[in-house]
Amino acid sequence: MIPFFTPSQVREAVSPERALDAVRDAFVAYARGEWTMPPKVYVPAYPAGDFRAMPALGAGHALLKWVTSFPGNPAKGLPTVTGLVLLSDASNGMLKAVLDAAAVTALRTGAAAVLAAETLGRADAETAAVIGAGVNGKATAQTFVARGRRTLLWDVDQARAEEVAQRIGAETASSPEEALAADLLVTVTRGREIVLGEGSLQPGQHASLMGADGPGKAEIAVAELARVRVFCDDWEQASHNGDLVHAVEAGLLGREDVGQLGDVLIGTADGRQSDGDITLFDSTGLAIQDLGIALAAMESAHDLDLPTFDL
Numbered sequence: 001m002i003p004f005f006t007p008s009q010v011r012e013a014v015s016p017e018r019a020l021d022a023v024r025d026a027f028v029a030y031a032r033g034e035w036t037m038p039p040k041v042y043v044p045a046y047p048a049g050d051f052r053a054m055p056a057l058g059a060g061h062a063l064l065k066w067v068t069s070f071p072g073n074p075a076k077g078l079p080t081v082t083g084l085v086l087l088s089d090a091s092n093g094m095l096k097a098v099l100d101a102a103a104v105t106a107l108r109t110g111a112a113a114v115l116a117a118e119t120l121g122r123a124d125a126e127t128a129a130v131i132g133a134g135v136n137g138k139a140t141a142q143t144f145v146a147r148g149r150r151t152l153l154w155d156v157d158q159a160r161a162e163e164v165a166q167r168i169g170a171e172t173a174s175s176p177e178e179a180l181a182a183d184l185l186v187t188v189t190r191g192r193e194i195v196l197g198e199g200s201l202q203p204g205q206h207a208s209l210m211g212a213d214g215p216g217k218a219e220i221a222v223a224e225l226a227r228v229r230v231f232c233d234d235w236e237q238a239s240h241n242g243d244l245v246h247a248v249e250a251g252l253l254g255r256e257d258v259g260q261l262g263d264v265l266i267g268t269a270d271g272r273q274s275d276g277d278i279t280l281f282d283s284t285g286l287a288i289q290d291l292g293i294a295l296a297a298m299e300s301a302h303d304l305d306l307p308t309f310d311l
Contacts, residue, residue, distance in 0.1 A: 001308035003097050005297055010103035013300040014293055016110060016139070016146040023111035024265065026292030027233075029058055031262030037288050040237055042214065048072060050214060056287035062088045063291040067101040069214060071190045074134075081105055081135065087294045095311065097301065099294055102135065108289035109188070110139035112233065113208040114147060116261055116281035117184040120231060120271050121206035127152065129173060129182030131195060133161040136210065137188035141170045144184075154179040186210060191217030198223040201278045208281040212243040219243060220280070226252040228278040231259040231271075233286050242284040 005013065014022070029035040035058030043051040049070030056063045067083030074080060083101030088094060117128065128144045130137050133155035144151040145168055154173035155161035165172045173179040180196075184206050187195045191212035198221045201207060209219045225247040232238035235255060239248050247253040261281060263269035272279050 001310055002095055003301055003306040003308050005097065005099040005103075005304075005306060007100045007103040009304050009306060010100055010107065010293075010297055013297040013304060014107055016107070016143040018296055019107040019111040019293055020115055020143060020147075022292035022296040023108055023289050024115055026058075026286075026288040027115070027262035028265050030234075030286070030288045031260065031266045031268070034058060035288050035291070037234070037286060040241070040284075040287065042241070044215075052214075054285075054287035054290065056291040057090060058288065058291055059295060060090050061096070061291065061295065062090045062093075063287060063294055065101055065104070065287060065290045067105060071192070079135070085290055085294055087291075087298070097294065097298060099297060104290050104293045104297075105285070106135050106139035108293050109136040109210055109283075109285065110141075110143040111293075112283055112285075112289055113140045113186045113188070113210050113281075114143040116208045116231065116283070117186065117206050118147070119261065119264055120279040120281060121184045122204055122272070122275050124275075125183035125206070126150070127182040128184040128186075129154065129179035130170075130186045130188060131155070131176070131179055132188035132211065133157070133164045134188065137186075138164050138168065140186050140188055140210070141165070142168045145169045149184075152179050152182060184208075187219045189219055191219055194218060194221050196220040196224055198227075200224060201228060201280070203276040203278060206272075206279045206281070208283065209243050210283045212282070213284045214241055215245075217243075218246055222246045222250050222252060225280070228280045229259075229272070230257060230280050230282065231261055231264065232282040233261055233284060233289075235260055237284045237286070238282050242282045244282050
């Protein structure tokens with residue numbers, strides 16, 4: 001019998017802090033070459049959205065995430081992200097579990113954003129802010145709160161920001177400018193318009209960009225990317241599908257200009273060099289992160305009343 005983790009059971013099995021540890025371990029294993037990850041496959045259904053197939057292999061397991069991104073869905077009463085995560089035994093190919101992809105995505109998005117902020121931000125950073133109060137923005141703010149940080153939340157839908165902030169123990173920013181001035185900033189928007197224009201980031205700030213995770217999306221101006229210290233989750237993926245692609249195509253950034261978060265974590269690449277550095281993390285979302293969350297969820301499988309099915 002194969003267990004299925006519903007959205008609520010994914011969240012019950014993996015706390016925000018456990019998710020951060022799992023994602024950190026995944027970045028480290030990938031950077032060391034212990035885990036592998038074939039390229040993400042996009043199946044476009046534009047202008048409505050797209051489908052994505054994301055495989056990974058590590059820790060004796062194989063994973064495939066089949067997930068959607070349809071930004072216009074909330075206006076129709078439908079979720080932006082839906083899909084499934086399949087976790088298999090890499091020694092015999094047998095399916096071990098199925099998990100709700102949207103819940104896994106939210107957990108690992110929040111974990112990666114905060115992990116990058118804490119790794120690349122100033123040691124004395126005090127304030128954190130999240131732009132975007134959707135599912136993934138909420139998860140990011142929850143992760144900051146779980147880490148004991150004062151967290152501001154802002155959204156174009158101020159009522160939604162206030163409701164989410166009250167529910168998770170964050171604060172509502174009085175204006176986008178207040179949120180944008182935080183020491184540790186995370187943008188979790190649809191990536192359809194620029195949030196950070198040229199000159200918007202100030203010395204000492206860190207920004208994690210989580211919304212531009214596919215072709216045609218951007219949350220930051222190319223000129224702003226060119227003047228800060230840039231890091232990404234995976235060069236091959238981010239240079240083709242993230243904010244980075246626009247600077248790469250313009251000839252302003254190359255491989256030698258961009259660090260990878262995993263390399264910083266294992267000490268083979270430099271992170272922040274001074275308190276005055278402006279650091280930026282471009283995230284496109286990695287299957288290794290999903291694998292880390294799925295493995296963490298399996299640690300609690302026997303403690304949950306999971307529905308099962310028989311293939």
